Amino acid sequence: MTAKLPPSASVATTTNGGKLNAPAAERNADALTKLLTRIAPPSGTALEIASGTGQHVTRFAKAMPNLLWSPSEVAQERIDSIKAYRAEANLTNFHAPILLDACRPGWSSDLAPFDLILMINLLHLIPETAAKTLVSEAASALKPGGTFMVYGPFLRDGKTISDGDTRFHADLQSADPNIGYKDRDEVLQWGQQAGFRTLECVEMPANNLALIFTAP
Numbered sequence: 001m002t003a004k005l006p007p008s009a010s011v012a013t014t015t016n017g018g019k020l021n022a023p024a025a026e027r028n029a030d031a032l033t034k035l036l037t038r039i040a041p042p043s044g045t046a047l048e049i050a051s052g053t054g055q056h057v058t059r060f061a062k063a064m065p066n067l068l069w070s071p072s073e074v075a076q077e078r079i080d081s082i083k084a085y086r087a088e089a090n091l092t093n094f095h096a097p098i099l100l101d102a103c104r105p106g107w108s109s110d111l112a113p114f115d116l117i118l119m120i121n122l123l124h125l126i127p128e129t130a131a132k133t134l135v136s137e138a139a140s141a142l143k144p145g146g147t148f149m150v151y152g153p154f155l156r157d158g159k160t161i162s163d164g165d166t167r168f169h170a171d172l173q174s175a176d177p178n179i180g181y182k183d184r185d186e187v188l189q190w191g192q193q194a195g196f197r198t199l200e201c202v203e204m205p206a207n208n209l210a211l212i213f214t215a216p
Contacts, residue, residue, distance in 0.1 A: 004176040017088065020053040020081040024121070029056060031205050032120065032151065033063050039147060039200075039212055040064055044115030047141065048072060049102045049134070050122045054082035061094040067116065068093050072100035103130035108141035117142055118149040123187065124169075127178040132190050139194040142215040148196060150211040151204065154184040162207050187211060 015021045040046070043066040048057050051071035061069040071086075071094075073079050082097040100107060102119075103126055117138050123131050138148050153165055160166040160181065172180040188198055188211060196213035204210050 018080055018084040019088070020078065022053045022055060025053055025055040028120075028151075028205065028208070029059050032056065032210075033059050035202060035204070035210055036060060036118070036149070037063055039149065040067060041115045041147065042066060044068070044143075045112070046070065046116040046118070047098075047111070047114045049100070049117065049119040049138070050074070051082055051097065052078055052120075054078075054085035054097075056120060057082065057094070058085045058089050058091075061089065061091050065091075065093055068095060070095045070098055070114075072098040072102070074099070074101045102134050102137065105133055105137070108137040111141060113143045114141060114146060115143055116147050116149075119151070121152045123150065123152055123154075124172060124181045125179055127176075128182065131182060131187075135187070135190045135196075136194045139191075139196055139215055144215060146215045147199075148191075148213040148215065150187065150213075152208055153181055153206075154187065154209050154211075155181045156184055158183055165207055184209060184211070 013021055046067045046069050048069065048071045051057050051073050054071060057069055057071040071082050073082060079097050079099060086094050086096065119134070142148060153168070160169050165181070169181045184201065188201070191198060191211070191213045195216055197216065199214050200212040202210040202212065
């Protein structure tokens, strides 16, 4: 995952103990936690792809103690931030972060299968080919009947739905024409091609969506 990103795509500042803080992660944490507590299995293992700073997985691990949470990242500074949040939280269900490039073909075979996989605010930051690979690998990395959640901004019928989304999508494509918002219906189709069954398409705050799939 090495796309060139504009400054607006990843805003995080260093705080005490090496932790990174992303304001966007704080803004959507409550809504995501509420959704996950509804759709997540009552127990089992969970993988967060591209965990970023570690703010989200810390909240999720606290709210859902019966799930064993494995965060992952491709950037070392983010791995270090997740480790700092993990040390501070001191939770037994919060595993050490995995160094993982989820756009790499074949990564699913390196890990034990999970009951839940989630991906937050990533698809618009990677090229379409990488996004398709990620969805396909996630299908292979789930146990039968497992749940896959994809959250973020999406196009609807090929179009953005707000001025803010239009500006951000344009910023992304100016930095790298291969990235930008993906169309909701196309992503749902990728999921079906990977073998998923679509469960829900949930409207979330700030015009975002949560696409929820289940593995066969």
